[in-house]
Amino acid sequence: MNSIAAEQVKTLKISIYRYDPDVGAKPYMQTMDIDIPKDKDIMVLDALQLAKEADPTISFRRSCREGVCGSDGMNINGKNGLGCITPLSEAVRGNKLELRPLPGLPVVKDLIVDMTQFVDQYKKVQPYLITDKENDGKEIPQTIEDRDKLDGLYECIMCGCCSTACPSFWWNPDKFLGPAALLQAYRFISDSRDVATEERLDQLEDAFSVFRCHGIMNCVSVCPKGLNPNKAINEIKKMLIKRAV
Amino acid sequence: MAMNGKGYLDASNLPVKEFDGIIVGGGGSGLMAGLQLAQSGMNTAVVSKVFPTRSHTVSAQGGITCAIASADPNDDWRWHMYDTVKGSDFIGDQDSIEYMCQEGPATVFELENMGLPFSRTEEGKIYQRAFGGQSKDYGKGGQAERTCAAADRTGHALLHTLYQANIKAGTNFLSEWFAVDLVLNDSNQVTGVIAFEIESGEAYFLKAKATVLATGGAGRIYKSTTNALINTGDGTGMALRAGLAVQDMEMWQFHPTGIHGAGTLVTEGCRGEGGYLINKDGERFMERYAPNAKDLASRDVVARAMMLEIIEGRGCGPDKDHCFLKLDHLGADLLHKRLPGITELSKTFAGIDPADHPIPVVPTCHYAMGGIPTNVHGQVLTQQTDGSDKVVEGLYAAGEAACVSVHGGNRLGGNSLLDLVVFGRSAGLHIEDSFKQGIGISDPTNENINDALKNINRVNSSQDGENSSTIKKDLQEVMQLSFGVFRSAKNMEAGIEEINMIRERTENLYLADKSSKFNTARVEALELLNLLEVAEATAICANERKESRGAHSRDDYPERDDENWLKHSIYFKETKEVSKRDVNFRPKVVQAFQPFARTY
Numbered sequence: 001m002n003s004i005a006a007e008q009v010k011t012l013k014i015s016i017y018r019y020d021p022d023v024g025a026k027p028y029m030q031t032m033d034i035d036i037p038k039d040k041d042i043m044v045l046d047a048l049q050l051a052k053e054a055d056p057t058i059s060f061r062r063s064c065r066e067g068v069c070g071s072d073g074m075n076i077n078g079k080n081g082l083g084c085i086t087p088l089s090e091a092v093r094g095n096k097l098e099l100r101p102l103p104g105l106p107v108v109k110d111l112i113v114d115m116t117q118f119v120d121q122y123k124k125v126q127p128y129l130i131t132d133k134e135n136d137g138k139e140i141p142q143t144i145e146d147r148d149k150l151d152g153l154y155e156c157i158m159c160g161c162c163s164t165a166c167p168s169f170w171w172n173p174d175k176f177l178g179p180a181a182l183l184q185a186y187r188f189i190s191d192s193r194d195v196a197t198e199e200r201l202d203q204l205e206d207a208f209s210v211f212r213c214h215g216i217m218n219c220v221s222v223c224p225k226g227l228n229p230n231k232a233i234n235e236i237k238k239m240l241i242k243r244a245v
Numbered sequence: 246m247a248m249n250g251k252g253y254l255d256a257s258n259l260p261v262k263e264f265d266g267i268i269v270g271g272g273g274s275g276l277m278a279g280l281q282l283a284q285s286g287m288n289t290a291v292v293s294k295v296f297p298t299r300s301h302t303v304s305a306q307g308g309i310t311c312a313i314a315s316a317d318p319n320d321d322w323r324w325h326m327y328d329t330v331k332g333s334d335f336i337g338d339q340d341s342i343e344y345m346c347q348e349g350p351a352t353v354f355e356l357e358n359m360g361l362p363f364s365r366t367e368e369g370k371i372y373q374r375a376f377g378g379q380s381k382d383y384g385k386g387g388q389a390e391r392t393c394a395a396a397d398r399t400g401h402a403l404l405h406t407l408y409q410a411n412i413k414a415g416t417n418f419l420s421e422w423f424a425v426d427l428v429l430n431d432s433n434q435v436t437g438v439i440a441f442e443i444e445s446g447e448a449y450f451l452k453a454k455a456t457v458l459a460t461g462g463a464g465r466i467y468k469s470t471t472n473a474l475i476n477t478g479d480g481t482g483m484a485l486r487a488g489l490a491v492q493d494m495e496m497w498q499f500h501p502t503g504i505h506g507a508g509t510l511v512t513e514g515c516r517g518e519g520g521y522l523i524n525k526d527g528e529r530f531m532e533r534y535a536p537n538a539k540d541l542a543s544r545d546v547v548a549r550a551m552m553l554e555i556i557e558g559r560g561c562g563p564d565k566d567h568c569f570l571k572l573d574h575l576g577a578d579l580l581h582k583r584l585p586g587i588t589e590l591s592k593t594f595a596g597i598d599p600a601d602h603p604i605p606v607v608p609t610c611h612y613a614m615g616g617i618p619t620n621v622h623g624q625v626l627t628q629q630t631d632g633s634d635k636v637v638e639g640l641y642a643a644g645e646a647a648c649v650s651v652h653g654g655n656r657l658g659g660n661s662l663l664d665l666v667v668f669g670r671s672a673g674l675h676i677e678d679s680f681k682q683g684i685g686i687s688d689p690t691n692e693n694i695n696d697a698l699k700n701i702n703r704v705n706s707s708q709d710g711e712n713s714s715t716i717k718k719d720l721q722e723v724m725q726l727s728f729g730v731f732r733s734a735k736n737m738e739a740g741i742e743e744i745n746m747i748r749e750r751t752e753n754l755y756l757a758d759k760s761s762k763f764n765t766a767r768v769e770a771l772e773l774l775n776l777l778e779v780a781e782a783t784a785i786c787a788n789e790r791k792e793s794r795g796a797h798s799r800d801d802y803p804e805r806d807d808e809n810w811l812k813h814s815i816y817f818k819e820t821k822e823v824s825k826r827d828v829n830f831r832p833k834v835v836q837a838f839q840p841f842a843r844t845y
Contacts, residue, residue: 064299108763109762115296128359147364154402
């Protein structure tokens with residue numbers, strides 16, 4: 001964003017969660033007025049960058065600024081989303097924008113959360129293709145129909161918006177895998193090239209990993225990529241139940 | 246900082262972490278090199294300033310170009326090589342291009358075997374689409390479909406697959422660590438890097454027998470770029486400050502289709518799937534500029550044509566400052582199937598659905614063809630006073646940070662993902678081999694380490710001066726104005742003057758926030774120093790290359806000059822002078838392709 005001529009701007013009240021572990025004092029909300037363009041919609045991330053120009057100590061993650069890298073998941077006026085693809089026109093209510101870190105994970109500083117628990121759950125589902133194929137310098141064939149089964153699953157960007165909107169994940173972040181990891185589990189279960197479906201289901205078969213999902217559907221309502229982890233979780237549940245009976 | 250983020254760093258009490266190999270950068274090339282080393286059992290760390298899947302490889306859309314002979318059973322890597330040499334405007338190194346095109350298919354199949362969810366053909370093979378500059382039979386057989394795609398999210402699919410493969414291999418990640426500078430010993434061997442963990446602010450000497458710079462591009466030197474905010478040329482800055490050479494820095498690709506106003510990319514695959522560009526009169530103007538390839542001419546050609554349309558008053562919109570990319574005739578089904586990502590991006594950043602309306606687009610800075618010179622094994626080269634190459638021991642580079650040089654003066658679409666994986670791998674292989682034979686890198690002295698701490702100490706101890714964000718904006722403005730698609734001596738000389746003044750201002754760079762934990766202001770201040778080095782090298786090399794070739798187009802020297810400039814440019818920070826380096830015309834298997842007039 002560039003500095004804008006005075007007649008082309010309006011004021012936005014932006015309120016940002018601040019916590020500095022160096023100081024150790026309690027977190028607080030810092031409110032400031034920033035100038036934003038009058039006739040042009042900008043993104044929440046743009047507004048946050050303007051706030052950082054005024055106060056460079058504000059910390060947040062950002063990278064691609066186009067909704068594919070998953071860095072800037074945050075809680076925007078009460079709803080998890082990506083700052084870079086959430087326009088102010090959608091997010092701002094009553095000329096107010098309140099930004100908080102993703103809920104449920106430890107806060108490192110300001111809008112930055114510790115993603116370790118989230119990534120650990122992802123790693124638990126063996127998020128890689130398991131095959132018994134020898135390396136013969138060729139592709140594993142897959143039909144268009146089989147490849148279509150991966151649509152809606154492989155596009156996850158690991159932003160964490162879903163798992164940190166999930167009450168079941170808040171209560172049991174170590175035992176319930178959470179919607180992001182389960183979406184990933186189902187992505188490999190669904191892949192016609194993968195041979196480890198039974199092994200994958202074995203690992204998910206306990207009271208917590210999958211079954212702590214109670215279909216609250218927050219994951220679906222916040223996913224910035226329009227994915228449906230709940231549907232994937234239900235498919236896994238069905239497979240587990242079918243195996244058990 | 247080692248203590249509390251405020252102190253002055255000194256070698257005498259700087260903690261050391263020791264590895265066999267470190268890789269700086271967690272994008273495609275870094276993860277490929279990391280995978281290779283982890284599988285070989287070496288003690289390796291991938292050091293990345295962002296969590297690996299946040300790297301800019303994730304934004305690649307259209308695909309990875311490679312002659313896997315899926316769309317056309319007769320496809321031949323030699324045709325791909327011919328196209329790449331021609332695309333480079335003949336300053337791509339033919340030994341490297343040959344290696345990439347020949348090794349490519351095995352690497353693409355390996356990625357597929359790792360799980361990359363490529364789109365498929367009716368026969369169940371990997372789907373390939375048409376891309377710019379790709380031909381059959383050495384330009385005589387018409388348009389080739391050679392770009393392997395996972396819808397229009399190929400970079401995302403590739404990066405996540407590689408990250409997953411690294412999880413499987415047990416690769417050690419130093420995630421959210423910022424590398425500051427290279428540590429060279431008295432024999433000018435590279436012995437590792439100074440880096441700090443962003444979360445704690447703790448600085449370390451990461452000592453290694455092999456260091457790979459896989460830090461990606463630096464598109465953020467321009468005001469308008471498709472690049473991520475993190476693309477600040479950190480490895481290139483480190484190499485320049487270490488007294489090493491950089492190559493062909495004037496060669497910046499402007500992608501024809503960045504979304505007007507936002508700068509976000511819309512893949513060339515749109516035109517590969519049948520989309521085309523129009524001006525304000527609705528004319529498909531590429532028919533005039535490239536009668537055969539039309540909208541699938543190479544990127545430099547299309548970008549210049551678009552700028553000419555705009556300059557001559559045929560641009561679209563109220564300010565006539567962009568063109569339109571027309572896709573609505575392709576139908577919603579095809580867009581949904583093949584181009585879902587750009588449909589999403591167009592809605593978000595242009596407020597239009599491409600199934601109904603054309604997308605407003607403008608040439609936007611996209612890719613650095615230049616970078617740190619290497620051989621095909623990824624070993625970094627520098628130039629000696631007699632003009633000969635010299636391997637920099639202990640240092641490798643791969644991906645966009647490197648200049649191996651497979652792209653020369655202009656990169657073809659889909660060749661960057663191939664470059665990443667092929668040369669990330671080859672660097673890993675060479676390190677593994679060298680390690681088995683024994684690497685003799687001697688320890689640095691405390692003085693050597695303190696030399697590498699100078700920059701971060703300067704920033705950490707700054708008492709007053711100017712904030713990085715205002716300096717950065719001015720730098721981006723200058724680069725945009727003076728070193729864009731069309732260049733002239735007058736503009737470039739004025740630009741260089743301005744950059745000199747900006748350099749003086751950065752001497753006065755002030756980091757007001759001295760806190761230790763996740764201090765992003767510190768990261769941005771250090772990134773600015775890297776941007777400045779890249780920008781200055783770009784400016785001086787651009788002014789020095791007195792011809793028009795590939796992406797470098799000058800009003801005052803409109804012709805290609807093979808007699809004087811069929812050469813790489815080489816630049817050093819210390820002298821700020823440009824010398825020349827021979828282009829490689831010695832491929833191993835095929836006969837070299839000799840320069841000819843480049844038309845599409």
